[in-house]
Amino acid sequence: MSQRNFDFVIIGGGVVGLAIAREIKLRDKNKTVAVLEKESDLGLHASGRNSGVIHAGFYYSPDSLKAKLTRQGNVLLHEFLTEKNVAIKNVGKVVVTTNESQLNSLEELYQRGLANGVPLEIINEAELGELEPNTKTVNKALWSPSTSVADPKSLVTALKQDLEFLKVEILLSERVIEIENNSVKTEKSRYSYGHLINAAGLYADKIAHKLGFGLQYDMLPFKGLYWYAPKLKNTIHHHIYPVPDPRNPFLGVHLTVTVTGDIKIGPTAIPAFWREDYGSFANFKLPELFQVLADLPRFLVSPHHKAWSLVASEMPKYSRKYLVSQAKKLVPALDEKDFNKKGQIGVRAQLFDKKAKRLEMDFVVEADENSTHVLNAVSPAWTTSLSFAKHVVENYLKI
Numbered sequence: 001m002s003q004r005n006f007d008f009v010i011i012g013g014g015v016v017g018l019a020i021a022r023e024i025k026l027r028d029k030n031k032t033v034a035v036l037e038k039e040s041d042l043g044l045h046a047s048g049r050n051s052g053v054i055h056a057g058f059y060y061s062p063d064s065l066k067a068k069l070t071r072q073g074n075v076l077l078h079e080f081l082t083e084k085n086v087a088i089k090n091v092g093k094v095v096v097t098t099n100e101s102q103l104n105s106l107e108e109l110y111q112r113g114l115a116n117g118v119p120l121e122i123i124n125e126a127e128l129g130e131l132e133p134n135t136k137t138v139n140k141a142l143w144s145p146s147t148s149v150a151d152p153k154s155l156v157t158a159l160k161q162d163l164e165f166l167k168v169e170i171l172l173s174e175r176v177i178e179i180e181n182n183s184v185k186t187e188k189s190r191y192s193y194g195h196l197i198n199a200a201g202l203y204a205d206k207i208a209h210k211l212g213f214g215l216q217y218d219m220l221p222f223k224g225l226y227w228y229a230p231k232l233k234n235t236i237h238h239h240i241y242p243v244p245d246p247r248n249p250f251l252g253v254h255l256t257v258t259v260t261g262d263i264k265i266g267p268t269a270i271p272a273f274w275r276e277d278y279g280s281f282a283n284f285k286l287p288e289l290f291q292v293l294a295d296l297p298r299f300l301v302s303p304h305h306k307a308w309s310l311v312a313s314e315m316p317k318y319s320r321k322y323l324v325s326q327a328k329k330l331v332p333a334l335d336e337k338d339f340n341k342k343g344q345i346g347v348r349a350q351l352f353d354k355k356a357k358r359l360e361m362d363f364v365v366e367a368d369e370n371s372t373h374v375l376n377a378v379s380p381a382w383t384t385s386l387s388f389a390k391h392v393v394e395n396y397l398k399i
């Protein structure tokens with residue numbers, strides 16, 4: 001078995017791991033960095049299976065890490081993708097209400113946006129009509145001009161090109177199975193490290209547990225399904241979102257415009273029974289099913305979320321008819337028959353605190369001098385990949 005040594009070993013070739021590798025090398029080109037990825041290519045999980053929405057940063061409470069990193073991440077990502085000639089569609093986004101009782105929550109989002117330094121406007125029904133004629137709101141809506149969209153995989157490709165130039169070693173088909181004495185073992189090799197960075201997405205909890213971190217957490221995966229309406233291409237020009245339920249970390253069924261002008265609805269937040277549950281049994285693992293079955297009852301009695309109503313409202317979204325009926329609350333003229341192309345499924349690496357019976361809402365990082373663990377890189381961690389990398393490298397790696 002071969003053995004190599006690096007200053008930094010990063011587990012996970014998604015946007016978080018890749019962006020951290022880039023940031024280390026930009027700050028100190030003499031550091032040796034390796035990214036170990038279990039798959040035969042980069043970005044095959046959440047980083048390549050998301051909506052590609054470049055979020056603005058108005059959802060998050062001003063004291064959260066998400067608030068701090070999303071506005072900055074939005075700006076950095078626009079700059080980076082533009083520099084790399086990657087297409088971005090500056091579509092903006094409207095958040096609409098479906099009843100009077102949501103107006104307070106809409107105002108709360110507006111205030112959060114202001115506190116987070118996000119450009120944002122409250123608009124009336126007539127102004128909404130000018131932006132998106134077929135969209136409905138009750139009285140007011142929110143307009144976010146700095147929300148945009150890009151192809152999620154294009155970011156993975158652009159980061160990969162930078163890493164090759166910066167001489168980061170990208171080691172594919174290298175699944176980390178053991179960690180001991182400052183070295184990680186894969187099926188083929190052993191890599192010793194000065195500092196380990198765990199950016200393993202859906203498996204970040206498992207890696208962290210091996211070093212005694214994040215022991216109160218398990219990953220509770222939630223599946224996101226999408227449906228495309230090819231016939232509607234270029235007929236809707238902005239992302240259209242509902243007001244989210246503040247007790248859940250998910251944003252509700254929305255309509256997004258892709259960078260090529262396609263229209264899709266989703267994603268759902270249906271509990272998944274194993275981590276890489278993409279609709280076939282290819283990556284089924286029995287211990288993961290047992291873990292989900294042990295954690296779900298704890299989640300269902302959570303005092304922090306309306307868990308039963310979340311599950312009860314999400315499960316019917318397996319039905320396309322029901323999913324479209326939810327989207328019709330935003331755009332009444334939608335027709336179920338038009339949404340006839342299934343999108344790629346993505347799974348959220350949602351962290352669950354078993355003791356507190358709570359889904360973690362913010363990003364979670366745990367670290368000591370030997371290792372750093374990115375434990376809850378949920379949405380909008382694709383938007384924040386570059387700002388998150390700066391945060392980790394400055395605060396935990398001290399470079």
Ligand SMILES: Cc1cc2nc3c(=O)[nH]c(=O)nc-3n(C[C@H](O)[C@H](O)[C@H](O)COP(=O)(O)OP(=O)(O)OC[C@H]3O[C@@H](n4cnc5c(N)ncnc54)[C@H](O)[C@@H]3O)c2cc1C
Pocket residue numbers: 011012013014015016017036037038039042043044045046047048049050051052053054055174175176177199200201202203204223224225267345346347348349377378379380381382383384
């Ligand atoms: C349905 C959906 C929609 C979303 N929409 C958006 C959006 O519009 N905008 C936004 O900003 N965010 C969005 N997100 C969130 C975003 O996709 C994620 O936050 C982000 O991609 C996380 O990146 P990551 O690098 O942490 O994880 P990942 O992309 O999952 O990367 C982790 C990598 O680690 C590897 N790995 C795991 N275990 C091991 C091991 N033992 N050894 C080696 N490698 C290992 C995996 O194979 C994987 O490639 C969405 C997520 C989902 C699921």
